[in-house]
Structures are given as structure tokens and as C-alpha cells.
């Protein structure tokens with residue numbers, strides 16, 4: 584049995600997952616680039632409004648392909664938030680690049696675009712904004728700065744499928760946008776990801792990189808009789824077994840998003856009193872952003888209060904957690920970061936953030952219990 588009555592996250596089944604997996608198994612065609620994968624790519628293209636979408640084995644894989652496409656020289660720099668998942672940095676670090684960590688806004692927890700220009704050097708090649716929780720970064724300013732300095736924009740939209748900025752889907756502003764279908768994401772297939780290529784010249788090479796450095800994708804499309812080694816690459820394709828599962832989820836995207844929006848809004852409305860009373864701070868957005876409703880967090884006044892509330896909830900069977908340990912202070916990140924340059928907002932937020940149970944199938948009863956326990960704690 585699960586040690587927590589109300590888990591932090593739980594995969595959602597939309598109905599057709601088993602049927603589609605069975606069909607994939609029976610077809611005898613379960614490697615990458617198969618028919619279910621094609622259908623997923625078509626649906627994603629429709630959703631994002633962009634024709635060049637590639638499924639990958641994870642968002643990490645998609646980031647690694649994006650980093651390959653930069654053709655960076657050792658020591659070239661990439662600007663990214665320290666308040667993000669390891670892969671946002673590691674994908675570039677394994678290509679010999681140096682991550683330059685930028686601080687975040689205290690309200691949206693997205694990178695603070697006002698600091699960008701001060702971090703750009705002659706070695707800067709790319710900016711990687713992360714749309715935290717599915718709320719857009721300030722894409723107008725970030726886009727202007729990246730054009731001004733001729734930098735490549737790679738959007739980490741791991742949280743953000745379905746989110747928009749000024750009505751335009753997140754992931755479509757940069758040269759490349761990447762998404763995650765990891766177990767905890769809005770849509771999932773265990774481990775999985777996708778990338779949208781918004782610069783057509785990058786597409787063919789991205790397909791080769793994804794297929795172990797071969798032109799297998801063109802072979803599958805019937806464009807050649809055999810395939811061969813063309814370039815660098817790795818095993819970044821999503822198996823058709825997982826694509827079958829993902830297709831069921833994608834077909835239910837609207838329903839999933841509707842449920843998540845409801846749960847998010849219920850938390851927001853019902854916790855407002857605690858914010859007004861000064862106990863905690865609720866998530867903030869910007870007027871141009873429409874959220875993908877990926878996660879729900881609250882900010883406590885300090886680390887002691889955060890830890891104490893987290894343990895209180897856990898002692899009542901409710902798993903609330905925090906993330907991210909700032910990358911710039913991690914054993915690996917500190918090798919790259921000048922310790923004198925403090926990132927005060929990142930440091931403070933990572934000590935004060937608490938993520939509440941949030942998943943598509945969270946029942947009204949369980950959500951009410953989380954909310955009641957929060958009120959009980961502060962009374």
C-alpha cells in the first residue's frame with residue numbers, strides 16, 4: 584500500500600491506454616518511428632500549430648538533441664535558470680558548454696529577463712527559458728534580447744504543453760521547444776518527450792541525431808532503400824509501445840486540461856484567505872500567460888515554516904514536497920558557478936516552496952482534505 588493516503592502525484596488513465604498498447608504489441612512493430620508515434624506527432628503538431636514535431640524518449644533527450652544542434656565549441660556559454668531540473672543544464676554541459684545561471688522573478692519563479700544582458704559575453708550561444716509550472720516567461724523581452732545578440736533560443740517547455748504567451752503556444756517562440764511526458768507531467772507515458780523544431784533547417788539533422796546518427800527516419804518514410812551512419816547521435820526515439828500509451832493521453836488532452844484547471848483554481852480560490860492572512864503566498868502569473876496547469880505550489884515565509892508544514896501534512900498522510908535544489912549550489916553546478924555571484928531569489932524560493940498534491944485524478948474529497956489540513960495548521 585502507498586505510505587501516503589494522498590500521494591503527491593499519480594498517473595492518470597484516460598481510457599484507451601491498454602487497448603492501444605495491445606494493438607501495438609499485436610502489430611509486431613514496437614520500436615521507435617512506428618504508427619502510434621506518427622499519430623502522436625500529428626496530434627502534437629495540431630496542438631502546437633507547428634508541423635515539425637519529433638517524439639523523443641524523454642525531455643532530457645530532446646534537450647540533448649537541441650544542444651547537439653548548437654554545434655558549440657568547448658567553453659561556449661548557455662544562460663539558464665538555476666531553479667530548474669538538472670537536465671536543462673546537463674544537456675549542454677555534456678557538449679562541453681558552460682552553464683551560466685540566472686536568477687528568477689520572485690512571483691512567477693521564471694528567469695528574470697532584466698538580468699539577461701548583464702550575463703551575455705562573446706561566448707554566449709543560447710538562452711534556455713524554463714516556463715515554470717507551465718506559466719510563460721516574458722517571451723517578448725527574451726525574444727528581443729536573443730535576436731539582438733544573435734543567440735539561439737531553446738524553450739524548456741517540460742511543464743508547459745498547453746500553455747500560451749499572448750495566445751501563442753509555449754515551445755514555438757525559440758528555434759526549438761521541448762516537452763516532457765514523464766510520469767508526473769500533464770500527459771505521460773512513463774518516460775517520454777517531444778521537441779518542436781521551429782527552424783526548418785534544423786529538422787533533418789535532429790531526425791538523424793535522434794536515430795543514433797543514422798538517416799533511419801528517411802528510410803522509414805520510404806525515401807531510401809537502406810539507412811546508414813550520417814552524423815553524431817544517440818538512441819533518442821520513443822518506442823511505439825510508449826507512444827501507444829501516449830496517444831490515449833493525447834486524445835484526452837482537453838479533458839485532462841479541464842480537470843487540472845478546475846483543481847488548480849479550487850486550490851487557488853480556497854487558499855486565498857491564508858494568503859490574505861499572511862501565512863503563505865499563492866502562485867502568480869503575468870497578463871500574457873495562459874497556464875498549462877502543471878503544478879500547484881505555495882511559498883512560505885521561511886524554510887523553517889516550509890519544513891514544518893511539509894512534515895505536518897506528511898504526518899497526516901498527505902505527501903507535499905519541494906524542488907529544485909538550486910543547480911548553481913549543487914556539487915556539479917558549483918564547478919561552473921562563480922560563488923561570489925549570489926542568486927538571492929533562487930536561494931530564497933527553493934527554501935520556501937512547497938508543492939501540494941496535484942494530479943489529474945485528484946478527487947474533490949482528497950483535495951478538500953489537503954485544504955482543511957492547511958487551515959488546521961495555521962489556525
Ligand SMILES: Cc1ncc(COP(=O)(O)O)c(C=O)c1O
Pocket residue numbers: 641642643644667668670671713739741742762763764765774775776
Ligand atoms: C524544467 C524541466 N526540464 C526538463 C526535465 C526533464 O524531463 P524528462 O524527465 O522528460 O527528461 C524536467 C523534468 O521534470 C523539468 O522539470
